[in-house]
Structure formats: structure tokens, C-alpha cells
Amino acid sequence: MDIFNVLTLIGGLSLFLFGMSVMGQALERRAGDQLRTLLGKLTDRKIAGLLTGLGVTAVIQSSSATTVMVVGFVNSGIMTLKQAINVIMGANIGTTVTAWLLSLAGIDSGNLFIKLLKPSSFTPILALIGIIFYMFCKSAKKKDTGMILLGFATLMFGMETMSGAVSGLQDVPAFQQMFIMFKNPLLGVLAGAVLTAIIQSSSASVGILQVLAVTGQVSYGAAAPIIMGQNIGTCVTAMISSVGANKNAKRAALVHLSFNIIGTAVWLAVFCVLKALLRPVILDEPASRLGIAVAHSVFNVLCTLLMLPLSSFLEKLVTILVPDDKRSDAVAELDERLFATPSIALERCHTVAAEMAETAVAALKDAMVSLRSYTPALAASIREKEDKTDHYEDILGTYLVNLSTRQISEADSREAAKLLKMIGDFERIADHAVNILESAEELRDKELRFTEDASSDLTVVSAAVRDILDLSLNAFLHDDLNAASMVEPLEQVIDQLKEQLRTRHILRMQKGDCSIDAGFAWSDLLTSLERTADHCSNIAGCVIDIAHGNMDIHQSLRAFRTGSEDFRQRFQEYQRKYVLNGYFVQKRQEK
CATH class of the missing domain: 1.20.58.220 (Phosphate transport system protein phou homolog 2; domain 2)
Structure with a gap:
């Protein structure tokens, strides 16, 4: 293996990591609504939480990202520690999907159909489709689909490049000796943990192990401890993200670490006992890409089966490790994680x-x-x-x-x-x-009082303002276009109520029924109520604009007021509903 092979290996690794990142980000954007739906179904039930973690991680292709997200949820107070434990366990299983995809590169057969399943056969087609979607489609969803395909193609090309670069290592004695050394379980676990901690992705480190397996020098006996160590190394990301978080968020990060350390310790002990007593022949056989994917999945499923019944124990353990104190925990409404x-x-x-x-x-x-x-x-x-x-x-x-x-x-x-x-x-x-x-x-x-007529007028306009507040709030909370369309006619009625009420109050002052001081307070009140209605109109107009992909709220409201029969009918309904004592609110003609 010469310097050019080393450079090719570095280039292939760079493309592999870049492709994985691009594909994960595009998958997250494309599946944003599905992620919200999955997380919206969170309950305290273990299986529901487990499946949520599995589903989210399968979508974004990163257990580290899922765990960081969980730490952010706990820090924001929107997820309990008990819920977080189940999601984290599911994330460990969801991350195995990538290894299965990468194992397709190991397919070798003369059968045409099976050859088509090999990434080197279909990746160029995916890249072609991806670049067409990305460059020539205007839809953001199609562009994201194109990025997913391009990211996957880049990832697989990087993997094939690495495989070609490391093929010569099978004849290098030092490389052979290194994997003989990794048959020592503790060294294998340490190597897997360090590599994964550096690149902060267990999926990527498993992919690198699958590439090295092409040399034929990686036995199952060496691969198994490395895979176990990779699960520990991936905890670094969550531990770093918990710095500066509240106690429960730190506990969530520790759950991830404790889960993987305990799972690795238990199954490593079982592995060592089986190796010593039974000496399975398979442990000395060269590992394949598919075999590594199977081992990765089996280990993560076994860890989950072991720890899922012990979730309460994990919760108590991390509570001991991060104890409560007299200070109350601050909850971050919005977490940058x-x-x-x-x-x-x-x-x-x-x-x-x-x-x-x-x-x-x-x-x-x-x-x-x-x-x-x-x-x-x-x-x-x-x-x-x-x-x-x-x-x-x-x-x-x-x-x-x-x-x-x-x-x-x-x-x-x-x-x-x-x-x-x-x-x-x-x-x-x-x-x-x-x-x-x-x-x-x-x-x-100042011990001021409004007259009976003024109080009656205030009751009418206050009722109209309460109505418009409820309509605009409902429109915002539920994206209710029907409620939003009812706001603008009512806002116009409130505008006219304000003018009518000012006129009536001036007449009362001229008659000596109301004082000047009360008149100032009355004017301030009407201004505040009318401006509140204006803000409600802005909110409803924005809901309507966003629903129709338009950002010019003033143009939309102007068009709605002047060209809508529905607006005129609702305006008239509100006129009849909010009647002043002795007056109907008269409609102004928009110029």
C-alpha cells in the first residue's frame, strides 16, 4: 500500500462521511411532518417510546442526532426522563439500518437480478435521477428527494473507493497483526469506542469496519468487540450536548452512556465465556459486510432486550449519579440542541x-x-x-x-x-x-365614572373585541382559514364602532353628561381596543397568506374587502350583531 492508496482512502472516507451527512439532512427535511407525528405520539409506554426512537433514527440515520434531540426535549421540559429512556433504547436499534444498506455492496453473484441489487449497479442510476430532481425541479420536496439520492450515491461511491484503497492491506503484515491484537476483547472495545468518538457516528464507524472486512483480515472474533465499543463511542456526542443543560437533560445523556456501557459489559462477558468454553470456529473466520451488519443488529437488539425491563433501574441510577439539590431546575423553552x-x-x-x-x-x-x-x-x-x-x-x-x-x-x-x-x-x-x-x-x-350610555357602548365594543380575539387565536392555533376569514369583516365593524363611539361621546360632553378627563380616558380606551383589532387582522391575514403561499398581507386584505361577497355578508352579520343603543354601524365604502 503506497501513498496514492492512502490518499484514495482519505478521499473515499471524506466522500463517505459527506454523503452520509447530506443524505441524513435531506431525509430529515423530507420527513419533517412524519417526525412531528412520531414524536407527537409519545407516551410513557415502553414499546411506544422504543418504536418512536427506532422510527426517528431510521429516518435521520443517526442515533447520536436522536439522542441529542432527546436531551434537548428533556431540557425544554417537553419530554420526561422516563420517556427519554425508552426513545434512547429505540434509537440504538434504529441506527442499524445504515449497516444493512452498506452491506449491499458485498453482494457477489452471476445472477443478473442479484447483480442489480449491488450498489455499484444501481447507484449511478440513483445519482442521475437525483441530479435531475435537484437541478431541474422547482418543488422543494423533489429537490430534497434528489439530495437523498445524491447523498446515498456519494456515500456508496466513497465506500467503494475505500474498499479499493484498502484491498492491498491484506498482504501487509502489520495490518494482519493489528486485527490479531483486536481479538483481545478489551482492546477491540477500546478501538471501536475511540474511532466512533472521533467521527461521532456509530453508523459511519460500522461502515468503515465493513470496508476493512474486504481485506479478509477482520475476523468475527475481532469485529464483535469493536462493534460493542462503537456503541460506547457514539455516546460522546450526547454527553457533550448535555453540558450546560439542566439536571434531567444530563441524566438523559447519562442514560445513553449507562445503557451502552452496561449492555457492552454484560454481552462482552458472555462473549468471552463462550469464546473460552466453546471456541466457536466462526470467530476465526473472515467477517463479511453482511455478517458485520447482522452482528451489529443482534448486539443492539440484545442490549435492548436486556435493559428494557430495567428502565426503572436506569432512571434510579442516573438520578443517583446526578442528584437533586436545593436549586430548582431551569427549563429552556427553546433549546438550540x-x-x-x-x-x-x-x-x-x-x-x-x-x-x-x-x-x-x-x-x-x-x-x-x-x-x-x-x-x-x-x-x-x-x-x-x-x-x-x-x-x-x-x-x-x-x-x-x-x-x-x-x-x-x-x-x-x-x-x-x-x-x-x-x-x-x-x-x-x-x-x-x-x-x-x-x-x-x-x-x-381620579374617581371618574362613565355614563350609563357610555358603559352600554363599551359593553358592545368589548364584546366585539373578545370575539375577534377568539377568532384570530383559533385561526393561529389551528390554521383555521374559516375563522381567519371572519376576522377582517369584524375588524372593519370595530373600526366604525370606534368612530361612532367617539362621536357619541363628544355629544355627551357637549351636553355636560361626561367630563373632559373621562373623555381622555375614553379616547385612550377606544384607541387600544381598535388597535387590538388591527393586530388580530394582521394575524388572520398572515394565516390566510401563508396558506396560499403569499406574503403580501396588505394586498390580500384589500382584495378580500373589495372583491368578496362572503366579506360583505359577514360584515352585515356583524353589523346586526354589534348594535349600539339607537344606532346601526354604517358600512363605509372602501375607496
Whole structure:
């Protein structure tokens, strides 16, 4: 083996790792919705959690990425440690899929059909299809499909390149001696752990072992301990990701490490006993690519069968290793560890944004209650909700901007843009809640009272604002286009209510029924309520725009108001519903 073989080996390894990364990222983007569905079905049942971990890892082709994601979930408080344990066990089985795919490269037969199953036969076709999809299709999903095929083709080409480069090692005495040395189980475990810790992928390290098996110098007796060690080495990624996380997240990372160490210790002991007592002939035979894939799968399944009944023991063990203390654990609403799987990170953003929306709407409704039933406790609650929405806007804005800079699907990009637009509107709604509260406090401190007619008018417009808040919130939470389409007609009615109420109040002041101070408070109240309706209109318009792939909200609302019979009918319905004492709200003609 000369310097050119070494360079070829390095190039092949680089292509192999790059192809695996590209394929995994494209698979995650293409299967984003399925990942959300899988994780949405999480329960405390062991089998359900196990299958979830298996399914997610089979999709993204990385148990390390799955475990990092689990650490992020636990750190965010959206997954319990008990659920995390089952998912981590499933991830160890899901990661074996890659080895089975790579084992296809070892197919050798004169049969035409079987030859077609060999990657070197069908990979060029996949690469051709992939480049057509990637370069000539406009659909983001088809482009991602093209990247999956190109990534797989690159991965297999890299593997074939490595196989050709290492074929000459079979005649190198030092290489033969190295794998004789690895027949010592402890050295084999150490070698597998170190290699996997360096490249941070057990799938990739198993693939490298399958390539080395081409030389015929890797026996099953040497391969088995290396495979066991690879499971320990892959824990490095999760352990690193848990730095700075809360106690439960650190426990989740330790579960991954403890699971693999205990599983390796038990089955390595069994392996050594069988080797010493029975001396199986197969342990001295050269390992094949398929044989390594089988050994990898069998070992991971055996570890899971051993530890699944002991999940409670694992939970207690890591709780002892990371004990509770007097300080309460901080929960991160949005964890950057989830960036490894952008679709899941975006789903978490939507959950936090939903909490923000409900908080803002609740604050505004409480503020309207404070106008009639003010209490210091209610005032404190409103201000607390407003502070909470400020916090949500800050963390969501930063997180979504960082997420948008990563490679995400077209659908996820639209969802991120929608959230970035809407969180500002919800934050402003909470601000108006405080403005209304301050008006209530001014009325209370100055001992001002509205007349009976003014109170009646306020009841009408408050009911309309409550209605529009509910409609816009429902439209956002459930992407309800029907609710969203009902917002704009009601917003127009509220605009006209505001003008009508101001006119009526001026007339009352001219008659001496209302004071000037009360008039200032009345004007501030109407402004806050009308602007709240404007923000609700923005939210509903954004929901409609995103659903139709349009980002120009003003153009959409203008077209909806001027050219929709449905808009006119609903406008008239709201006119009849929100009638002032002695007045109907008259429709203004849009110019």
C-alpha cells in the first residue's frame, strides 16, 4: 500500500462521511411532518417510546442526532426522563439500518437480478435521477428527494473507493497483526469506542469496519468487540450536548452512556465465556459486510432486550449519579440542541408561540374585566402576562432567525416566516392590555365614572373585541382559514364602532353628561381596543397568506374587502350583531 492508496482512502472516507451527512439532512427535511407525528405520539409506554426512537433514527440515520434531540426535549421540559429512556433504547436499534444498506455492496453473484441489487449497479442510476430532481425541479420536496439520492450515491461511491484503497492491506503484515491484537476483547472495545468518538457516528464507524472486512483480515472474533465499543463511542456526542443543560437533560445523556456501557459489559462477558468454553470456529473466520451488519443488529437488539425491563433501574441510577439539590431546575423553552432536527425545532417554536398567543389574549380579556372589576391582584396578573409575552417575543425572534439561517424545507421556511410576523402582533396585544389597565387605574384613581350610555357602548365594543380575539387565536392555533376569514369583516365593524363611539361621546360632553378627563380616558380606551383589532387582522391575514403561499398581507386584505361577497355578508352579520343603543354601524365604502 503506497501513498496514492492512502490518499484514495482519505478521499473515499471524506466522500463517505459527506454523503452520509447530506443524505441524513435531506431525509430529515423530507420527513419533517412524519417526525412531528412520531414524536407527537409519545407516551410513557415502553414499546411506544422504543418504536418512536427506532422510527426517528431510521429516518435521520443517526442515533447520536436522536439522542441529542432527546436531551434537548428533556431540557425544554417537553419530554420526561422516563420517556427519554425508552426513545434512547429505540434509537440504538434504529441506527442499524445504515449497516444493512452498506452491506449491499458485498453482494457477489452471476445472477443478473442479484447483480442489480449491488450498489455499484444501481447507484449511478440513483445519482442521475437525483441530479435531475435537484437541478431541474422547482418543488422543494423533489429537490430534497434528489439530495437523498445524491447523498446515498456519494456515500456508496466513497465506500467503494475505500474498499479499493484498502484491498492491498491484506498482504501487509502489520495490518494482519493489528486485527490479531483486536481479538483481545478489551482492546477491540477500546478501538471501536475511540474511532466512533472521533467521527461521532456509530453508523459511519460500522461502515468503515465493513470496508476493512474486504481485506479478509477482520475476523468475527475481532469485529464483535469493536462493534460493542462503537456503541460506547457514539455516546460522546450526547454527553457533550448535555453540558450546560439542566439536571434531567444530563441524566438523559447519562442514560445513553449507562445503557451502552452496561449492555457492552454484560454481552462482552458472555462473549468471552463462550469464546473460552466453546471456541466457536466462526470467530476465526473472515467477517463479511453482511455478517458485520447482522452482528451489529443482534448486539443492539440484545442490549435492548436486556435493559428494557430495567428502565426503572436506569432512571434510579442516573438520578443517583446526578442528584437533586436545593436549586430548582431551569427549563429552556427553546433549546438550540433541537437545531439538529429543524422540523422538530420549528414544532417547538409553534408550541411556545401558542403559549404566547394564549397569554396575550388572556391579558387583553383580563384588562377589559379590570374596567368594571379592578383589583390589585388582577392588575398584577395582567402585567405579569405582558412581561411573559415580552420574554416570549425575545426568545422566539432570536431562535427563529437562527433557525432560518439553516437548511430547512420550503414548508418550514414559510412556517418560520409566519411565526416571526405573528409574535410581534401578539406582543403588541399584550401591550394594549396594559394600556387598558392603565386607563382603568386612571378612572379608579381620579374617581371618574362613565355614563350609563357610555358603559352600554363599551359593553358592545368589548364584546366585539373578545370575539375577534377568539377568532384570530383559533385561526393561529389551528390554521383555521374559516375563522381567519371572519376576522377582517369584524375588524372593519370595530373600526366604525370606534368612530361612532367617539362621536357619541363628544355629544355627551357637549351636553355636560361626561367630563373632559373621562373623555381622555375614553379616547385612550377606544384607541387600544381598535388597535387590538388591527393586530388580530394582521394575524388572520398572515394565516390566510401563508396558506396560499403569499406574503403580501396588505394586498390580500384589500382584495378580500373589495372583491368578496362572503366579506360583505359577514360584515352585515356583524353589523346586526354589534348594535349600539339607537344606532346601526354604517358600512363605509372602501375607496
